[in-house]
Amino acid sequence: GLCVTRCPRQVVDHYENPRNVGSLDRNAKNVGTGLVGAPACGDVMKLQVEVDENGKIVDARFKTFGCGSAIASSSLATEWVKGKTVDEALKIKNTDIAKELCLPPVKLHCSMLAEDAIKAALADYKLKQDPGREESAKA
């Protein structure tokens, strides 16, 4: 494939040296928490974002129950959301994650779940800013 020199190590690298493992205070108003997946499917991701008063994501953390590709996808997701605004982060696509990590077809669902996790975290954050508004976060 195209990413032969870089890619084989990508997933392993994120696995051995994951970025941003941990938790933020889910009760803080400027923290959004997304929990997606199901233990019965072998994939659960928790992704959290901390957003400043300008709407920029200043910190992100993740925890994942899943295979190496799932761990790498969520680890990469936390790297990518940092420094973006909420609206910019909503544009992150699973296909970009899969491409960056050179995920094989059988692992594409891991990148999809990571995209879901980002969206769920941001939806949670938005809901906290304006609780009156109906959010169809889980559409």
Next chain:
Amino acid sequence: AGVPQDPRVLDSMLPYLTAYYGNPHSRTHAYGWESEAAMEKARRQVADLIGADSREIIFTSGATESNNMAIKGVARFYKSRKKHIITTQTEHKCVLDSCRSLEGEGFQVTYLPVKRNGLIDLKELEAALQPDTSLVSVMTVNNEIGVKQPVHDIGEICRAHKVFFHTDAAQAIGKIPMDVNNMKIDLMSISGHKIYGPKGVGAIYVRRRPRVRLEPLQSGGGQERGLRSGTVPTPLAVGLGAACEVAQQEMEYDHKRISQLAERLVTKIMSEVPDVVMNGDREHRYPGCINLSFAYVEGESLLMALKDVALSSGSACTSASLEPSYVLRAIGTDEDLAHSSIRFGIGRFTTEEEVDYTVQKCIQHVKRLREMSPLWEMVQDGIDLKSIKWTQH
């Protein structure tokens, strides 16, 4: 997981890969006679391991072929009067798939469930027998969880009802004593590479008294009593025979050593790490095949840490359907625990150092992965995971 070839087996094969290349079925010259003699010696070695007559041993390409032969061959031979087969839900894929293909031919198959410990219920087996049952197929030792079925009792029941009993003994022979007469076994599948022999060869035992007939899968020159045409690969057959003979010599010593190593592995892991479940009956098992579930840690992610050890996972992140092992499902393992399972294989060449290394890495990475696990975090916070409404993609 692969299994190394015993060096004694390789030694026995070398002459037949180099100088002695005659076709064992060529009756008319000395090269053929040498090969034939070697092949017949190998046949006797296989037979001796299981208490059979050498005329009852047919060489095949492996246990998959032997299973196909046993199931399809017997079913088709007796199909005019008998259309029913019984097997279990935890058999190897080649047995299950053979049965499925027979269903497509109009046969009826009963897939017996297993109890939580992985063993079949003998009363259920007896109740499932019908007047038109031609075959019962139950594996001796399960390749995923290591449980050992009560083949002696199954043989009794089948003999009493005059139904043929086939057992896939790929994981059992050479490791635990097997005797086709004591156990009233009528057909048995044997794998070469599972007993430190070469890959690409196996055997099927087919009882002569009372005679078991089967329709051959492979047509041709009529070798192996017409049951399996094709030139027998002399070097591979010699290797299988040698592997059987070596296994017979080493069985007691291996079993004792492997039991100790298995005990060491399980005790060390379970004493250091909480929330670990052993899958399958603790007592009725072969010690060298251990299946453990590490709650809140996904199996494949743990395997990545143990990649220099030969292990496999019951998780199915690589399978298109995301469904975990059917064997674990059959014993009633919760799906999330099924995704958290790892199979450890301990064999003749496993050293204590390798076990300790595996244990150490396993403990280290389970702890690390639990720190990374949202499930572990929730459980530590006192949340009941079963109360959560999980999303699905």
